Amino acid sequence: MVLKIAFRNTFRQKRRTILTALAMVVGFTLLSLTIGLSDGAYGNIIAMFTRNRIGHIQVHREGYLDKPSLYKTIDNVSAVGETIQSVAGVEAWTPRVYGAGLGSVGEKSTGVQIIGVDVARETEATGFDKKIVEGSTLTETPSHEAVIGKGLAKIVSATVDSEIVIVSQGADGSIANNLYKIVGIAESGDNITDRVACYLHIADAQELFVLEGRAHEIVVIVSNINRVAKVTDAIEANLNDATLDVAPWQVVAKSFYRAMRTDQQGDAMSRWVIILIVAMGVLNTVLMSVLERTREYGVLKAVGTKPGQIFWLVVCEVVIIALVSICIGALLGVLANYLFSIYGITYPQEITYGGMKFKTMYAEVNVRCLVIPAIAVMLSAVIAGLFPAVKAARIMPAKAMRTH
Amino acid sequence: MEQARKTDVIVTEGVTKVYEADGIPVNALNGIDLTIQSREFTALVGPSGSGKTTFLNVISGLDSPTEGKVWLAGQVLSEMSGNELSDFRRDNIGFIFQAYNLIPVLTVEENVEYIMLLAGVPKAERHERVIAMLETVGLTGVADRKPTQLSGGQQQRVAIARAMVSEPAIILADEPTANLDSKTGADLLEMMRHLNAETGMTFIFSTHDPMVMESATRLITLRDGRIDTDETR
Numbered sequence: 001m002v003l004k005i006a007f008r009n010t011f012r013q014k015r016r017t018i019l020t021a022l023a024m025v026v027g028f029t030l031l032s033l034t035i036g037l038s039d040g041a042y043g044n045i046i047a048m049f050t051r052n053r054i055g056h057i058q059v060h061r062e063g064y065l066d067k068p069s070l071y072k073t074i075d076n077v078s079a080v081g082e083t084i085q086s087v088a089g090v091e092a093w094t095p096r097v098y099g100a101g102l103g104s105v106g107e108k109s110t111g112v113q114i115i116g117v118d119v120a121r122e123t124e125a126t127g128f129d130k131k132i133v134e135g136s137t138l139t140e141t142p143s144h145e146a147v148i149g150k151g152l153a154k155i156v157s158a159t160v161d162s163e164i165v166i167v168s169q170g171a172d173g174s175i176a177n178n179l180y181k182i183v184g185i186a187e188s189g190d191n192i193t194d195r196v197a198c199y200l201h202i203a204d205a206q207e208l209f210v211l212e213g214r215a216h217e218i219v220v221i222v223s224n225i226n227r228v229a230k231v232t233d234a235i236e237a238n239l240n241d242a243t244l245d246v247a248p249w250q251v252v253a254k255s256f257y258r259a260m261r262t263d264q265q266g267d268a269m270s271r272w273v274i275i276l277i278v279a280m281g282v283l284n285t286v287l288m289s290v291l292e293r294t295r296e297y298g299v300l301k302a303v304g305t306k307p308g309q310i311f312w313l314v315v316c317e318v319v320i321i322a323l324v325s326i327c328i329g330a331l332l333g334v335l336a337n338y339l340f341s342i343y344g345i346t347y348p349q350e351i352t353y354g355g356m357k358f359k360t361m362y363a364e365v366n367v368r369c370l371v372i373p374a375i376a377v378m379l380s381a382v383i384a385g386l387f388p389a390v391k392a393a394r395i396m397p398a399k400a401m402r403t404h
Numbered sequence: 405m406e407q408a409r410k411t412d413v414i415v416t417e418g419v420t421k422v423y424e425a426d427g428i429p430v431n432a433l434n435g436i437d438l439t440i441q442s443r444e445f446t447a448l449v450g451p452s453g454s455g456k457t458t459f460l461n462v463i464s465g466l467d468s469p470t471e472g473k474v475w476l477a478g479q480v481l482s483e484m485s486g487n488e489l490s491d492f493r494r495d496n497i498g499f500i501f502q503a504y505n506l507i508p509v510l511t512v513e514e515n516v517e518y519i520m521l522l523a524g525v526p527k528a529e530r531h532e533r534v535i536a537m538l539e540t541v542g543l544t545g546v547a548d549r550k551p552t553q554l555s556g557g558q559q560q561r562v563a564i565a566r567a568m569v570s571e572p573a574i575i576l577a578d579e580p581t582a583n584l585d586s587k588t589g590a591d592l593l594e595m596m597r598h599l600n601a602e603t604g605m606t607f608i609f610s611t612h613d614p615m616v617m618e619s620a621t622r623l624i625t626l627r628d629g630r631i632d633t634d635e636t637r
Contacts (some may be wrong), residue, residue, distance in 0.1 A: 001514070001521050008509035299505040302466055303566070304494020304522050306487050398458075398467035401505065 002309050006316035013292075016285050020318075021325045023281030024377050028329025029336060030274050031373035033363070036337035037345070038267045040364035042260060046225065049256065050249045052126055052189060055094075055219030056228050057235060058252045059084065060245050064216060065252065070099055070171055073214040074244065083238050084220055089231040091223045094121035095215035097205040101168030101176070103148075103198055105156035112152060112198040114166060116205025116215075125221045128199075135160035135184035142203035146180035150187045151195030158182055166198065170210035178208055271372075275380045283384035286318055290388040297392045298400025311393035318385035319378070326374045333373060337363040412475070413574055413606045414440040414463050419472035421458050421629070432458040434629040435472065440608060440622075442573065445600050447620035448610045455629040456610035460576050463608075464497050465489045477573055494522050498567030498605075500577035504559040506551040506566070512538070513547035516565045523570060537569040538562075541595060557588035564592065568599060577609045581616060593619055 010017050050056050058065075059080065061072035074080055077095045084093045097116030102109055119138045122128040129137040138145050146164055148156075158164065162182045170176040180200065188194055206212050222231045228248045236246040250257045290297070297310055340363035350359050421433040433455045440446055448456045461467035463474055465481045474481045477496050484492060499505075506515050516537060517530040525533075538547060541561040551559050560580060567575050575596075581589035597619055600607050609616050617623055625632040 001518060004514070005507065005509055012509055295505070296507065299501070300507070301490065302464075302493065302499055302505075303519050304490050306490040308487070309522075396467065398461035401466075401501070 002313050003316055006313050007320055009289075009293075009313075009317050010320050013289065016289060017321060020282055020285040020321050021328070023278055023285070024322055024325030024381060025329045025332065027274055027278030027281075027380075028326060028373045028377045029332040031271055031376055032329065032333025032369045033336045033340070034267065034271055034274070035372055036333070036363035036365060036369045037340060037361060038264065039366060039368060040337075040341060040362045041358075042264065043364050044358070044362060045260070046249075048189060049253065050225065051221065052131070053193075054249055054252050055125065056222045056225060056249050057220040057232050058247055058249075059218040059220065059235070059239070060216065060247070062243050062245050065245060065247060068098065068216070070169075070209060070211075070216075073171075073211060073216055074218060075214050077213060077215045077218065080239065080241075080244070081218060084218065084235055087231060087234045087238055089222050089224065089227050089234070090220055092121065092125040092221045094118050094125040094219050095202060096122075096217045096219060097202055097209065097211060097214070098216045099168055099205065099209050101166045101198075103152070103156065104165045104167070105158040105162050105182075108156040110152065110155050111196065112148075112166065113193075113196040114168065114205055114208065115197060115199050116202040117199055118202045125219060131186040131188050132184040133187045135182070137184055138199065138201050139183075142201040142207070144178065144180050144204055145183045145201065147184040147186050147199040148182055149194030149197035150185050151191060152197060153182075153185045155195065158185075160184060164198065166208065168208065170208070172210045174210065176208045176210070178204075180204070271376070275376045278377060279380035279384040282318065282381045283387065286314065286385050286388045287391075289317075290314060290392045293392075294395060294400045297395045298397040301395060302397040302401065307393040310395070311389045314389035314392045315382060315385055318381050318389075322378050322381040325381075326377055329373060329377065330370050333369055334365060337365045337369050339363075341365055412439050413442045413444075413477060414438070414608070415475040416463060417473045417475075419459075419462055419469045419474060421455070421462060421467070422470045432629050433462065433469070436629070436631060438624070438631065438634075440606065442606050443600070443604050444606050444608075444622050445597065445620055446606075446608045446622040446624060447617050448608065448624050448626060449612070449617055450626035450632065454626040456626055457578055458629075459626065460578055460608065460610050464499070464576050465493060494519055495570070496573050498570070498572040498575040500560070500563050500567045500575065500580045502579035502582045504551070504556070504563045504583075506559055506562055508551055511548050511550055512543065512554070512562050515551065515562055516569050519566065519570045525570075533569055534565075537565045540599075541565045542591075557584050557592070560584060560588075560592060564596065568603075568605070571603065572605065574606045574608065577607065577611075579611055579613075580609065581611070581613045586615070589613065590615055 059074065061074055064072040081093050081095065084090055095118055099114045101112055101114055103112035117128060119140045132147065133150060138147055148158060148164065160182060164180050164182055166178055166180065168176040186199065206214065222228055232246055232248045300310060344360040344362040346360045416436050416438045419433055419436045423430045423432055436459065448459060450456055462469050463476065468482060513534050516534045520530045520533065538544060541564050543558060543561050546554065551562065581593060593615055596607060599605065611617065621637055623635045
């Protein structure tokens with residue numbers, strides 16, 4: 001009967017019920033949209049950051065990540081790569097050789113980072129060819145060609161067809177130097193990298209540094225980014241090699257990951273503000289409703305309704321409105337996120353995050369967009385309803401029945 | 405008073421009630437000692453502000469006395485918790501209010517069965533008793549209507565049905581005929597008199613209505629929160 005009275009009471013003051021529901025629906029939709037846009041934006045950033053640059057998982061010689069060194073190499077690259085490829089969920093892998101050196105074009109010299117890439121694998125894994133903004137990509141066979149970053153090209157005033165001399169030190173202690181023809185200019189989306197990057201064919205880099213058959217890093221791309229942790233564990237188990245470190249992108253790019261988490265916590269603050277506004281709206285309307293029905297609660301108590309039953313009567317009313325609002329809000333939230341996932345929000349100016357540039361922010365439709373707002377709206381409604389419910393339960397019948 | 409007599413339904417001892425009105429204490433009841441026995445048809449009369457409604461509220465546990473004690477069906481009200489009081493009222497007291505005070509979102513049948521539902525009476529029995537009670541109060545055929553679809557007299561009949569359907573020991577009626585025309589008031593009064601005679605329920609009215617006063621078997625006059633006269637007929 002309490003539920004019946006609660007249900008009918010929600011239809012009694014239609015305007016108030018609609019107002020309360022509206023606060024909840026708007027709150028739900030806004031929360032859902034902020035989560036969808038935030039997840040979409042960060043998903044996009046993470047996808048760009050991992051897919052185009054560091055990969056989802058990286059394999060190194062033990063300790064390389066903390067203290068990179070020319071000598072900390074993965075010695076049996078092909079065998080390790082094949083083991084990685086056999087793990088379920090792995091989409092692609094690609095080895096890289098890293099080294100620092102001095103790059104000179106004509107009269108101009110600067111410090112460069114040499115990145116030896118397996119052209120075919122790098123293209124498949126990270127879309128290396130798509131980073132070329134001028135000229136062409138490296139040929140798949142070692143041909144003493146180089147692709148340099150756009151920033152580096154500017155520093156040394158290099159153009160396609162210029163020649164770059166690289167001087168460094170080989171792993172055997174010898175002086176490493178060689179001449180490479182610049183075939184392309186690359187833009188990775190990371191300005192810092194683009195100011196120093198000099199891409200060579202992995203075999204050319206191995207020759208330069210005297211690292212035949214060896215690599216410093218194997219980048220792994222997985223088919224589902226949400227399964228990175230599981231695939232990392234599986235790769236580690238399959239490799240079963242204590243001299244190798246297998247790390248997910250969150251470990252590889254610790255500072256980037258931390259900065260992003262901090263940003264997300266900032267977003268959470270705006271969600272709390274929305275929840276607070278919804279709660280205040282609900283508190284206001286439910287309190288009004290309880291005050292208006294003081295006399296009725298007095299009568300209910302007079303005829304034998306227990307304070308606890310009155311309390312649940314008010315809470316049930318709020319829950320009924322919240323349930324209906326959540327259903328409507330879920331529809332609107334999914335629709336809004338779906339539309340923004342297709343059309344996105346275009347910024348007036350390109351924004352840079354983690355060295356990457358973005359012009360449009362897309363939303364994402366996921367379970368979080370429904371579950372978090374649903375829990376938030378229900379909890380805030382119930383918590384906001386507690387005070388009026390306690391007030392109604394504590395009403396003194398004689399005093400209540402004197403009110404008009 | 406340690407032990408009330410078995411036939412004493414209501415016993416009050418030194419009941420005082422002081423209200424605060426704009427910070428000024430107002431003595432609504434001034435030490436009332438009263439015993440009401442079962443089957444009585446008692447009318448509380450007196451001018452407005454004499455304490456009739458306050459006294460009804462105090463003896464039913466709807467309000468607590470500032471001082472003094474109330475025994476209702478042998479139990480001290482001030483010693484009961486909120487839940488115990490609710491249960492006690494549900495099982496022992498039927499209320500009839502001047503403004504009917506029906507639950508507007510419930511139908512006539514639901515209003516009447518509400519107290520039985522709280523008491524856990526099975527559905528079939530509830531329905532049977534509601535229909536019988538509605539027939540007793542002359543409201544056959546309106547079980548599915550909402551209170552707002554009824555006249556004042558009909559609403560008060562529903563309130564009487566609600567008060568009596570669970571067969572409480574005591575019926576407390578606060579100016580039950582005040583909002584009714586004299587014919588409807590007389591009909592309802594006759595009906596309550598009849599139910600009092602048939603079921604043995606104790607009726608206590610607060611009233612200004614001469615008709616009710618004439619029907620009462622005991623007439624208690626209150627003045628300034630005190631018993632002025634107490635006449636048994």
